[in-house]
Amino acid sequence: xxxxxxxxxxxxxxxxxxxxxxxxxxxxxxxxxxxxxxxxxxxxxxxxxxxxxxxxxxxxxxxxxxxxxxxxxxxxxxxxxxxxxxxxxxxxxxxxxxxxxxxxxxxxx
Amino acid sequence: xxxxxxxxxxxxxxxxxxxxxxxxxxxxxxxxxxxxxxxxxxxxxxxxxxxxxxxxxxxxxxxxxxxxxxxxxxxxxxxxxxxxxxxxxxxxxxxxxxxxxxxxxxxxx
DNA sequence: AATCTTTATCGTAATATTGCAATATACCGA
DNA sequence: TCGGTATATTGCAATATTACGATAAAGATT
Numbered sequence: 001x002x003x004x005x006x007x008x009x010x011x012x013x014x015x016x017x018x019x020x021x022x023x024x025x026x027x028x029x030x031x032x033x034x035x036x037x038x039x040x041x042x043x044x045x046x047x048x049x050x051x052x053x054x055x056x057x058x059x060x061x062x063x064x065x066x067x068x069x070x071x072x073x074x075x076x077x078x079x080x081x082x083x084x085x086x087x088x089x090x091x092x093x094x095x096x097x098x099x100x101x102x103x104x105x106x107x108x109x
Numbered sequence: 110x111x112x113x114x115x116x117x118x119x120x121x122x123x124x125x126x127x128x129x130x131x132x133x134x135x136x137x138x139x140x141x142x143x144x145x146x147x148x149x150x151x152x153x154x155x156x157x158x159x160x161x162x163x164x165x166x167x168x169x170x171x172x173x174x175x176x177x178x179x180x181x182x183x184x185x186x187x188x189x190x191x192x193x194x195x196x197x198x199x200x201x202x203x204x205x206x207x208x209x210x211x212x213x214x215x216x217x218x
Numbered sequence: 219a220a221t222c223t224t225t226a227t228c229g230t231a232a233t234a235t236t237g238c239a240a241t242a243t244a245c246c247g248a
Numbered sequence: 249t250c251g252g253t254a255t256a257t258t259g260c261a262a263t264a265t266t267a268c269g270a271t272a273a274a275g276a277t278t
Contacts, residue, residue, distance in 0.1 A: 002232030002266050008160035009135035017135040024130030026118035051117035056237050077245045092204035099201040111262030186275045
């Protein structure tokens with residue numbers, strides 16, 4: 001035991017959970033917020049922005065990328081990262097749907 | 110090593126990351142979706158809805174609760190769970206803010 | 219009181235994540 | 249070509265998560 005029993009859930013549930021999980025770490029939140037703040041694709045200086053080693057940052061970027069939350073374009077020597085608009089929209093809409101549904105018909109608690 | 114270096118990030122980043130992390134598991138997504146679907150506070154049958162043992166479900170509920178995503182009221186013998194509207198709204202608004210910001214001024218990629 | 223039902227907790231095994239130093243890879247400019 | 253810069257990968261230790269059986273706790277029912 002110990003591994004998540006993904007086979008018991010729907011593909012959509014697993015997909016959404018994977019995207020959300022990728023966001024669920026302060027370092028990765030900080031990366032996303034930085035990319036949002038600078039508002040352009042950023043080549044290079046993400047490592048300098050974070051209080052973590054280069055290896056660790058690289059790993060976090062890899063996770064964000066494999067979850068589809070960011071994109072990385074090779075730009076000569078450096079790599080240019082930016083937020084994947086579509087992915088963030090998917091998450092945003094998912095949460096909005098829940099939010100709206102519970103707001104319109106709350107019953108107790 | 111191994112533990113998240115929470116002290117290097119802002120309180121807000123840690124808080125948001127914790128809430129998002131709590132959602133980042135298919136079982137917990139399934140719990141939230143079920144609570145949303147039935148649209149009322151549910152006493153009792155969450156365990157029967159999930160393909161996991163009672164102990165495991167109880168643990169997932171505990172995590173959702175300690176992250177503030179759900180509320181649980183003791184109702185005699187059983188416990189009545191429902192989604193915490195405020196928490197979901199917080200997450201929803203957080204993602205919407207990112208979404209809007211990157212949509213209005215995308216530059217490359 | 220004895221038992222049933224519902225939920226929580228403990229203990230434990232399996233697995234995953236986090237973080238970093240060291241190293242590798244790959245493009246760049248001199 | 250050689251060194252410099254940027255990023256990725258590997259290997260490892262520390263820690264966290266996931267899952268479940270067993271058991272506990274507490275109200276409900278008989």
